[in-house]
Amino acid sequence: MSPCLPLLVFHHRNGGDNVVDDNDDEMLMFSLSQQSLHKNLEHDLLAAGSAKCWPTTQGWMLLAEKDHDDTSPSSPACLWNPLTGERLPLPNIGLEENEIPRFCKCFLTHKDPSHPGCAVVLFHLAAPVLWYCHVAHGGSGWRRHAYDIGNYPIPEAYRRPTKAIISIIASFQGKLYFFKSPREMCAIDFSPARAQPTFQFFDVHRSARYPQAMSSGRDWLVDSQDQLFLVSVRFIGFDPDNIGAIYVYRMDFSSSKRARWISVRDIGDVVFLLEDANVAASCPASALGHNANQIYFMKNLKEDDADLCVFDLESNSHEITRVHQHDDLILRRKPFWIVPPN
Numbered sequence: 001m002s003p004c005l006p007l008l009v010f011h012h013r014n015g016g017d018n019v020v021d022d023n024d025d026e027m028l029m030f031s032l033s034q035q036s037l038h039k040n041l042e043h044d045l046l047a048a049g050s051a052k053c054w055p056t057t058q059g060w061m062l063l064a065e066k067d068h069d070d071t072s073p074s075s076p077a078c079l080w081n082p083l084t085g086e087r088l089p090l091p092n093i094g095l096e097e098n099e100i101p102r103f104c105k106c107f108l109t110h111k112d113p114s115h116p117g118c119a120v121v122l123f124h125l126a127a128p129v130l131w132y133c134h135v136a137h138g139g140s141g142w143r144r145h146a147y148d149i150g151n152y153p154i155p156e157a158y159r160r161p162t163k164a165i166i167s168i169i170a171s172f173q174g175k176l177y178f179f180k181s182p183r184e185m186c187a188i189d190f191s192p193a194r195a196q197p198t199f200q201f202f203d204v205h206r207s208a209r210y211p212q213a214m215s216s217g218r219d220w221l222v223d224s225q226d227q228l229f230l231v232s233v234r235f236i237g238f239d240p241d242n243i244g245a246i247y248v249y250r251m252d253f254s255s256s257k258r259a260r261w262i263s264v265r266d267i268g269d270v271v272f273l274l275e276d277a278n279v280a281a282s283c284p285a286s287a288l289g290h291n292a293n294q295i296y297f298m299k300n301l302k303e304d305d306a307d308l309c310v311f312d313l314e315s316n317s318h319e320i321t322r323v324h325q326h327d328d329l330i331l332r333r334k335p336f337w338i339v340p341p342n
Helices: 135-140
Strands: 007-013 025-031 036-039 051-055 061-065 075-080 087-093 105-108 119-123 129-134 143-146 169-172 175-181 184-189 198-205 216-224 227-235 243-252 259-264 270-275 279-284 294-298 307-312 317-322 336-338
Touching: 051 105, 051 336, 087 135, 105 169, 129 135, 169 216, 175 216, 216 270, 227 270, 270 336
Parallel strands: 198 259, 216 279, 270 294
Antiparallel strands: 007 025, 007 336, 025 036, 051 061, 061 075, 075 087, 105 119, 119 129, 129 143, 169 175, 175 184, 184 198, 216 227, 227 243, 243 259, 270 279, 294 307, 307 317
């Protein structure tokens, strides 16, 4: 797999609408480096029938493998390096007892999972719940934590009070950062010395002025080269298929008053890889044969198709690449990236 990284993965059913057995799932993978299409690379590790897998933005993948004993309430877990094949053992995951869904967002708090403070964190996509364990403290097992960051700011006349879900997340300098609102962020500390995660909120300044026609958009946080970036894809009106502009900002923590976002047109010798669930990774560019200063994401954020958007920051232009011709794929989840570990 290593020469093919990074990979854009289409996890899909094999056999049509009536197939419900996970063993019939397949993974179609597009290699960004080789510009080639592959089917079920590393099948034993990545096929859903053999393991449940959660990619991380640091490249390592969390695997919960099927136990030979079908009566076991938990699954053996490990972190797997797709570049070298190395595995780091983790405590068994009690998927059913902890009510961990099949699809979550997964993060490492540190680039190097062998760091003594590194935690593996799973975020529920639809409920204010997360699960975590520490790589170097495997004996403590997985912990479930229900968080409360308030309700969505929607008038009750239009929607009953609903607990907000952490959605736009990035790992940065040993903590997980997320947006609580456009002007407030939070850093979650999973230090092993603490009985539970601590949430540290702080104000942030963002002087973004978008053209009037761009009424909506999507944001991603990206950790790249020890800097925290924000990517904002803006749409014309409320149509996610009509991209109006793409803006990139870098976080400046130097101010004594409050952190602020600074607009940039250069992200260095890297590419940013965005995926549907507001998750994004940074990947070396020239070392892997890519043009630097570019951003990749699926153009159609609403429907399932094969159009990959490549945005060039220097020229402020984008082009569309169709990565496969399989129009009948029934996806299990939105396409995701497997990147080479840092």
